Amino acid sequence: MKLLTTNFLKCSVQSCDTSNDNFPLSYSAQSTLARDESIEFNAAFLLKILDRVDWPAVVTVAGELGNSGLPATKPVLSSGDVAQLGDDELALLRDLHVLLVQTTLVEGEMKCRNCGHTYYIKNGIPNLLLPPHLA
Amino acid sequence: MASSKKQYLLYMVQTHPNFRRAELESLADMFGIEVDFCDYDEGSPFCVVELESDEQAQQWIRRSVLTKAVFEFWGRGTTLEEMHEAIRAHPTFEQRKEQFKHSSFKFEFENYRGGKKKDMATKVKQIETFRYVGFEGKIDMKSPEQTYTLIEEYEAPTGKTPAATPLSYLFGRLVQVSDRASMDVYDLKKRPYKGTTSFEAELSLVSANIAQVKPGTLMYDPFAGTGSFLTAGGHYGALVLGSDIDGRMIRGKGANADIGSNFKYYHEASQFLDVLTMDFTHNSLRSDLVIDTILCDPPYGIRESIKVLGAKDPERFAGKENLIIDGEKAFLRKDYIPTKKPYSLDALLDDLLAYSAERLPLGGRLAFWMPTANDENVETIIPLHQNLELKYDCVQEFNKWSRRLLVYINRGDGYNGPTNGGVQRSPSNFRERYFNHFTK
DSSP states (O other): HHHHHHTBBBBOOOGGSOOOOOOOSSEEEEEEEOOTTTTTOOHHHHHOOOTTTOOHHHEEEEEHHHOOSOSSSSOOOSSSGGGOOOOHHHHHHHIIIIIIEEEEEEEEEEEEETOEEEEEEEETTOOOOOOTTOO | OOGEEEEEHHHHHHHHHHHHHHHHHHHHHHHOOOOOTTOOOTTOOOEEEESOOOHHHHHTTOOOSSEEEHHHHHHHESSSSHHHHHHHSSSSHHHHHHHHTTSSEEEEEEEEEESSSSHHHHHHHHHHGGGOOOOOOOOOOSSSEEEEEEEOOOOOOBBBOOSSSEEEEEEEEEEESSSHHHHHHHHHGOSOOEEEEEEEEHHHHHHHHHHHHOTEEEEEEEEEETTHHHHHHHHTTTTEEEEESSSHHHHTTSSSSHHHHHEEEEEEEEGGGEEEETTHHHHHHHOOOOEEEEOOOOOOSSSSSSSEESSHHHHHHTGGEEEEEEEEGGGGSOOOOOOOEEHHHHHHHHHHHHHHHHHSSSOEEEEEEEEESSSOOOOOOOOOTTEEEEEEEEEEEEEEOOOOOOEEEETTOOOOOOTTTSSSSSSSHHHHHTTTOOOO
């Protein structure tokens, strides 16, 4: 499961939807991380995907997983056109590619900050199924 | 404006006639290309259209799967001579002659419903009839700058014998070959990871085109299975995300035989986000996430009945949440497997439409497949939602049943379209009838 996916996942429990604490889920510091370097960098593609990203959630989750060096606000790029970007900006996008796309959670736990239900990530696949009393 | 437009010839396939025009219209709409389909005939592989430029024709047809190619249209005739007359009589013939006069070129020969391939002597003879055009570039069979194609159209063969003489001759300059070659690349026979529910390459790519999957956008398949539609969406440049209640499909058969490894095999790993073990009806995608396209093949309940999270018999599960195993709550253990209950296809599709109305941007498309039996004297009822416009209903017929690709456009709260949510639409149990070969 890519770090980017943590940015899209809330708690499956429907009653948690009324809470602001159901996203992002809280990730265990003991989670096993890996890096998949085979995924190629595509600046234009990443730039578009970045529009979808909730930055504060990236900061929170990366912090829980041991990376507390991210800026508090979402990086703003000078142009939506990759050809117009400077070297520094491309380097920044490359860093974001490593963080969001190449970093994967192989084994781990994620917990809802509202109801406390725990979900597991096994062999890189998050399991968001619920027991009948929460379904 | 019509005068500044040029004539182009589409050469299409004759399979899936129901889907062909929907694909062409959807791609044209996606690129903002206005096309008049007045010459379009479902029974013919040819269609002449007017477009602004070669670039526009290229943009339009590059992704098409049910088109073979698009040509700058030079002329047509019932005999070769008549075709040459038409070419010469075309108002822009003089310009055409000049434009690529010195470019390297080659001739190609195509035939529709013709018999065996043309021999070299006949080809040379036919090429020589074009002497008057005055091509001065050198002939290059490997990488010519321009390719000119002569297409012969024949009458349908009587029995096994193909017709002897062509019905008509068409000629044009090749502008863009379609994406039909991808059918072979994505052929299930060659795919590293697939399963019994994998969807064939051709129609999954066509589905992605009709759903208008766009580069750099987010596509979601809530019933991902072995990821056939994720693969198609990734091919057209979307970031694709899938989920399935059945974790076995998603896990695959090891690190080199799962959905992710298919993407690596196709060199499209950057398009693949993840697949989640998740019940679509207990959805975990955050509510404010915009999903550009939803493309899927929901469980018909053929191989396995449709299930969602929850207890079929709640009394049996009463109090189970307090069960402790080895000092841990049973439902919080890593190996816990939640129980599931049966659900109807109607309810699942209602949920899918409601979800799409909530998550798609205005103009965003939902496309999914739905099976129906052919022999029932009951009208097939297509699910409808008040915010969604039913744009296409493309049917693929099999012997005793058919399946259809339903395509909806999100028009938002003000649309007030017809709705039939909550209504029982499926006349009978499709699964049971499928296994009884539709005899009951």
